[in-house]
Amino acid sequence: MRDLNRKSNGEERVNGHEFDPIAETDTGSNDLDSSTVHNNEELSDPYCVEESPNKITFEDITSAAFKIKCGIINTPCVKSRLSDAIGIDLYLKKDLLQATGSFKERGARYALVMLKDEQRRIGVISASLGNHALALCYHGNKLGIPVTVVMPVLAPIMKIAACRQYGANVIVDGLDMGEAKRIALRQAKEKGLTYINGYDHPDIMAGQGTLGLEIVEQVPNIDAVVVPIGGGGLIAGVALAVKTLHPNVMIIGVESERCPSFYMARKANRPIQTAIDSTLADGLAVPKVGCNAFVTANPLVDKLVVVKEEWIAIAILKLVENEKCIVEGAGATGLAAILAGQLEELKGKRVVLLLCGGNIDTTILGRCLERGLAAEGRLLKFTVTVSDRPGGIAELCRMLASIGVSIKDIMHERAWIMSDIFSVDVKVVCETRDREHAEQLKNMLHQNYQRVVFGTSDMSTLNLPLSM
Ligand SMILES: Cc1ncc(COP(=O)(O)O)c(C=O)c1O
Numbered sequence: 001m002r003d004l005n006r007k008s009n010g011e012e013r014v015n016g017h018e019f020d021p022i023a024e025t026d027t028g029s030n031d032l033d034s035s036t037v038h039n040n041e042e043l044s045d046p047y048c049v050e051e052s053p054n055k056i057t058f059e060d061i062t063s064a065a066f067k068i069k070c071g072i073i074n075t076p077c078v079k080s081r082l083s084d085a086i087g088i089d090l091y092l093k094k095d096l097l098q099a100t101g102s103f104k105e106r107g108a109r110y111a112l113v114m115l116k117d118e119q120r121r122i123g124v125i126s127a128s129l130g131n132h133a134l135a136l137c138y139h140g141n142k143l144g145i146p147v148t149v150v151m152p153v154l155a156p157i158m159k160i161a162a163c164r165q166y167g168a169n170v171i172v173d174g175l176d177m178g179e180a181k182r183i184a185l186r187q188a189k190e191k192g193l194t195y196i197n198g199y200d201h202p203d204i205m206a207g208q209g210t211l212g213l214e215i216v217e218q219v220p221n222i223d224a225v226v227v228p229i230g231g232g233g234l235i236a237g238v239a240l241a242v243k244t245l246h247p248n249v250m251i252i253g254v255e256s257e258r259c260p261s262f263y264m265a266r267k268a269n270r271p272i273q274t275a276i277d278s279t280l281a282d283g284l285a286v287p288k289v290g291c292n293a294f295v296t297a298n299p300l301v302d303k304l305v306v307v308k309e310e311w312i313a314i315a316i317l318k319l320v321e322n323e324k325c326i327v328e329g330a331g332a333t334g335l336a337a338i339l340a341g342q343l344e345e346l347k348g349k350r351v352v353l354l355l356c357g358g359n360i361d362t363t364i365l366g367r368c369l370e371r372g373l374a375a376e377g378r379l380l381k382f383t384v385t386v387s388d389r390p391g392g393i394a395e396l397c398r399m400l401a402s403i404g405v406s407i408k409d410i411m412h413e414r415a416w417i418m419s420d421i422f423s424v425d426v427k428v429v430c431e432t433r434d435r436e437h438a439e440q441l442k443n444m445l446h447q448n449y450q451r452v453v454f455g456t457s458d459m460s461t462l463n464l465p466l467s468m
Contacts, residue, residue, distance in 0.1 A: 043186055053294070054202050058244040064206040090352075091218075092355050095211060095356045100162070101131070108204070122193060124196050125184045152180040199230060200290025208234045209236075219350070224346055228334060254333040259281075259287065273288050280368065284330045312333055315336035316360070320365075378431060381427070383453045385450065387423065408430055410426065
């Protein structure tokens, strides 16, 4: 089934900063040079060959389910508290509860248990920015298989340290994923290591498909499953598992607008190089979907949506507040698409969302929460000109307190005020309960002060369901 001798051009995640945004599409013959390094050295991944892509089968997935059962958590799939507010019978598959915080363990473990004895002895190698590396290191450690991961220098320090903690050989090298992959492929060739692509290796896709088997066992009569897409391995496995058992279930793929590589591949009817930008959904930042993943998934995907970054931030906030779940950007894209009104046809239906990863940097999480609050009018910024006479600012504070508005930050400025010499500009950041409360604050300020300017945020114009 697999032609192990032909050249491949597969590419993995690159960081948005490093990626050339002008390279909108590829030329077919001129893919990213992951297969060619200095001295025209030929490097290839024998499991991912563009000229003869590999479709996985349902039997591959059932075999994976059987073989990884003892090392993977069958995570809960529970009804969401957001169901009523959004008018969808929503279920959340919480695969972020796997030991390393993402579904990537399924594929990683299966790829490892499927190695031949000699391959197990010598070990495996991969390039990854995060979740796949963590999963491979963790299960390599459990199974006693040597693992090397090449992580680009911009990989989160937290994830690099976690991989080392599992006893893996962690090489931090390469400016971006393209370079990291070339380094990994070169080492694979020199040392005889098996290269395991994080989304396009057939065993990886089969392993991810076990998520689909679990979902249909856990939730009866599903109408649709919403799946985030990066390199396409997850949707390939899940779509095949679900559609084989229940052909009428809709499979909806979601990408960030900053890395629409599956969308571009569908348009071109083959994976093509796509310009990507840095995104909150860093796990999805793959400029070219996998060739095996594409041939497997493309015929099974009923709808594809591309979501805006701001909705991803709001979805992260909603999942923290309503579900007590800390989800990384990639894992929140499904809810983002629903909140953004891009899946209106799911109203009244039973839908499963994959919360497939929870590895988000604390600082990014903080920023998402603040942006989400701002989008809902619960975090407001305004400047008001008040009297500089004693008690002017105190009066403003009293007024805010009288309606239960809480001040987070306050600053006043005298020198650059052009108007009345006895005036002062006061800049306030404050918290309100909801959008109605914010309206009450706005009205009160406009009634009592002549000059009030509210800070604008693109997101203040977003229309969130009020009841959430
Ligand atoms: C949390 C999370 N969700 C979704 C994906 C997308 O999976 P795939 O690359 O197989 O499409 C990834 C990929 O790393 C991920 O980390």
